[in-house]
Amino acid sequence: MQDFLARYYELDQLKKSIEAELEKMRRILLDKFPEPVEQTFGAYRLKVYEQDRGSFDLGKVYPLLPSDEWRLFVSNPNNANIKQLVKQGVLREDQVAGAYTAKPVRMIAVKEIGGTT
Structure with a gap:
């Protein structure tokens, strides 16, 4: 051991x-590379891009929930739970729109091209 x-x-x-x-x-x-780019350097392709990451303000979402049972469902708050409520029709997208803040995050992807991966 x-x-x-x-x-x-x-x-x-x-x-x-x-x-x-x-x-x-x-x-x-x-x-x-401060701006989004997709460029090849030898056998590698670099892609710099932005992806929106966001979160819900639970103080704004809780009052929208129809009952205490739903508040318990969201007691472990994460974006997936709230998005699931919208998908199931418990909340409408227009209701939660003001409670969601998106933040752009710069991402990097590097791939080998023309070689073995």
Whole structure:
């Protein structure tokens, strides 16, 4: 078991190191490409794009819910729960529109092209 735990610890430390290096490289790429771009560099294609991430203001959503049972359903608040209520017709999209705030997040995708993946 000690060997197993040692390997787990080793991999966890490696993961942290990789994540830190990726974040550093991500910041460099985003500084170099401040606007959305899709460009090829040798065997790699870089795509920098924006994706909307948002969240619901629960203080605005709770009063819209028809009953305490529905408030309990949303007691573990996340976007998926509220979007599900809209999908099921418990809430209307126009009701929750004012409770949703979108924030653009810059994303990076790097793919190898013409090689093996």
